[in-house]
Amino acid sequence: MDQQFIRNFSIIAHIDHGKSTLADRLLEVTGTLSEREKTDQFLDKMDLERERGITIKAQAVRLNYQARDGQTYVLNLIDTPGHVDFSYEVSRSLAACEGATLVVDASQGVEAQTLANVYLAIDENLEVFPVLNKIDLPSAEPDRVCEEIEEIIGLDTSDIVLASAKEGTGIEDFLEAIVKRIPPPQGDPEAPLKALIFDSWYDSYQGAVALVRVFDGRIRKGDRIRLMSTGRSHEVLKLGVFAPHAMTVDELGAGEVGFVIAGIKNVQDARVGDTITHEARQADAPLPGFKQVKPMVFSGLYPIDNGDYDLLRDAMEKLRLNDSSFSFEPENSMALGFGFRCGFLGLLHMEIVQERLEREFGVDLITTAPTVVYRVTTTKGELIEVESANKLPDVQYIEKIEEPFILASIHVPNEFVGAVLALCEEKRGVQREIRYLTANRVMIIYELPLNEIVLDFFDRLKSITRGYASLDYEPLDYRESSLVRLNILVNGDVVDALSLIVHRDKAQFRGRELVARMKEFIPRQQFEVALQAAIGNKVIARETVKALRKDVTAKCYGGDITRKRKLLEKQKEGKKRMKQVGSVELPQEAFLAILKVKEQK
Numbered sequence: 001m002d003q004q005f006i007r008n009f010s011i012i013a014h015i016d017h018g019k020s021t022l023a024d025r026l027l028e029v030t031g032t033l034s035e036r037e038k039t040d041q042f043l044d045k046m047d048l049e050r051e052r053g054i055t056i057k058a059q060a061v062r063l064n065y066q067a068r069d070g071q072t073y074v075l076n077l078i079d080t081p082g083h084v085d086f087s088y089e090v091s092r093s094l095a096a097c098e099g100a101t102l103v104v105d106a107s108q109g110v111e112a113q114t115l116a117n118v119y120l121a122i123d124e125n126l127e128v129f130p131v132l133n134k135i136d137l138p139s140a141e142p143d144r145v146c147e148e149i150e151e152i153i154g155l156d157t158s159d160i161v162l163a164s165a166k167e168g169t170g171i172e173d174f175l176e177a178i179v180k181r182i183p184p185p186q187g188d189p190e191a192p193l194k195a196l197i198f199d200s201w202y203d204s205y206q207g208a209v210a211l212v213r214v215f216d217g218r219i220r221k222g223d224r225i226r227l228m229s230t231g232r233s234h235e236v237l238k239l240g241v242f243a244p245h246a247m248t249v250d251e252l253g254a255g256e257v258g259f260v261i262a263g264i265k266n267v268q269d270a271r272v273g274d275t276i277t278h279e280a281r282q283a284d285a286p287l288p289g290f291k292q293v294k295p296m297v298f299s300g301l302y303p304i305d306n307g308d309y310d311l312l313r314d315a316m317e318k319l320r321l322n323d324s325s326f327s328f329e330p331e332n333s334m335a336l337g338f339g340f341r342c343g344f345l346g347l348l349h350m351e352i353v354q355e356r357l358e359r360e361f362g363v364d365l366i367t368t369a370p371t372v373v374y375r376v377t378t379t380k381g382e383l384i385e386v387e388s389a390n391k392l393p394d395v396q397y398i399e400k401i402e403e404p405f406i407l408a409s410i411h412v413p414n415e416f417v418g419a420v421l422a423l424c425e426e427k428r429g430v431q432r433e434i435r436y437l438t439a440n441r442v443m444i445i446y447e448l449p450l451n452e453i454v455l456d457f458f459d460r461l462k463s464i465t466r467g468y469a470s471l472d473y474e475p476l477d478y479r480e481s482s483l484v485r486l487n488i489l490v491n492g493d494v495v496d497a498l499s500l501i502v503h504r505d506k507a508q509f510r511g512r513e514l515v516a517r518m519k520e521f522i523p524r525q526q527f528e529v530a531l532q533a534a535i536g537n538k539v540i541a542r543e544t545v546k547a548l549r550k551d552v553t554a555k556c557y558g559g560d561i562t563r564k565r566k567l568l569e570k571q572k573e574g575k576k577r578m579k580q581v582g583s584v585e586l587p588q589e590a591f592l593a594i595l596k597v598k599e600q601k
């Protein structure tokens with residue numbers, strides 16, 4: 001295919017600004033979607049995504065568009081996830097494009113997440129142009145929003161596209177802008193093959209399916225290809241494009257986007273960011289930007305019903321087939337029984353995995369508080385990695401503990417700089433740089449302990465900046481730190497699954513707040529429940545959940561049988577996320593109460 005007539009682009013938008021609706025309109029106007037399909041939002045495949053309003057996995061759709069110049073263009077729309085946990089995937093999806101359009105709700109204006117991805121796109125040297133959506137709304141303020149786009153992001157809005165995905169206006173202008181403003185790919189079709197994997201998933205019949213963007217050369221069915229990061233070679237069994245349904249093709253040439261099936265057994269061998277080349281005629285260097293993503297956050301996942309253990313293990317194995325950044329290994333807790341210690345990219349990733357396990361595989365779970373990986377040097381000189389408070393050796397055996405630090409880049413408008421600096425300082429951050437990028441946009445760079453980030457940093461950042469801040473981070477190094485294990489005792493017994501590793505300076509406060517929070521979540525039981533926080537043997541805080549008053553329960557058991565049944569059913573429902581720990585029933589919220597602890601002011 002002549003690269004002149006290809007455009008590879010991505011749509012960047014803040015949640016709810018109308019990306020999916022707009023994408024569906026593009027499919028509709030270009031005749032890519034049948035009548036029946038118009039009712040569904042085609043690009044958001046997973047239910048979970050639709051409910052949470054986020055796009056988790058990148059996907060690509062090919063559109064054929066006959067432009068006003070009479071030519072037919074192939075437009076590849078590459079969808080990107082929109083959360084800091086997945087910023088590596090986003091960066092690879094963007095690397096597969098020459099351009100991106102920034103969709104902004106004309107009644108809302110520029111918002112947080114929008115910015116993170118726009119900056120990623122600018123970093124990837126993409127041509128970025130804005131589109132105003134929802135201009136049909138009476139509350140639309142195109143002039144104000146254009147000003148914002150110019151001031152905050154620095155994009156030219158003089159010939160901005162005005163659209164309403166709802167009413168279907170401005171869609172052709174949008175398509176024309178894609179053709180006119182985004183440059184065509186400029187690969188060398190005769191050079192050795194270089195194709196970027198920007199998404200991959202597992203298919204039970206075909207193994208790993210890799211979505212690729214061919215940069216140089218061409219890939220054909222039957223070719224022997226080599227994955228440059230692993231050095232493994234495979235034969236191409238099937239090639240195709242999504243238009244929007246899978247359609248096989250014999251060849252993908254320079255500039256094209258499509259999928260490759262090559263008998264690759266699992267997604268771990270078709271990693272996002274890897275380069276595909278030919279076995280016989282290899283490219284001399286892979287495409288830049290490949291990273292081995294590693295889990296940053298760990299937490300325990302336990303079946304509420306111990307009999308579900310095998311079911312849970314099977315479900316996790318299935319999930320892992322599709323998610324190379326999710327890891328798990330068996331773990332045993334005194335309080336919770338047999339479960340798994342799981343690794344995630346971040347908190348959102350953790351929530352998504354938990355929800356999928358519950359929803360798709362029907363296992364009810366208790367999740368323990370997330371933690372990072374610490375490095376402990378013992379008095380014997382051994383170095384051990386600890387990703388669970390329970391694995392932390394006793395104080396007398398510890399020579400030193402080191403914790404992971406990250407380098408965080410935070411983009412904010414001027415007015416929030418003070419608030420963000422205060423937050424970073426509170427989180428034990430070390431300031432590196434404050435860079436004034438444009439008249440109103442500042443980039444704040446901080447070294448921060450990951451341990452503080454996984455708890456609630458992102459939510460706090462969003463709330464203090466009214467959603468305007470964007471956060472991106474990368475692992476930096478390990479630093480020695482004064483960390484202690486904080487134990488929680490329920491009626492005098494340490495509940496191992498509730499233990500945490502915290503900074504010594506914050507232990508007192510965290511312990512106090514944690515038991516206070518837990519008290520709110522634990523329902524009254526037949527007896528009094530004492531909650532205590534302790535460092536070593538020293539109790540630093542105590543709260544009591546009072547016993548149920550006898551007469552209240554007595555009343556419930558009237559003679560009416562249907563009433564009683566209803567009550568029992570209600571109890572069963574309520575039990576769903578409860579775990580019997582010793583003699584006390586603890587709800588899921590109690591295990592994650594640490595995420596709700598308010599910060600010291």
Ligand SMILES: Nc1nc2c(ncn2[C@@H]2O[C@H](COP(=O)(O)OP(=O)(O)OP(=O)(O)O)[C@@H](O)[C@H]2O)c(=O)[nH]1
Pocket residue numbers: 013014015016017018019020021022044052053054055133134135136137163164165166167
């Ligand atoms: N009035 C009006 N509403 C719109 C328009 N475009 C989208 N919407 C509505 O805005 C809401 C969000 O639209 P989506 O397309 O789901 O937004 P999105 O950006 O894809 O959201 P995420 O997938 O959650 O990131 C939906 O209720 C749409 O019906 C528009 O042009 N005008």
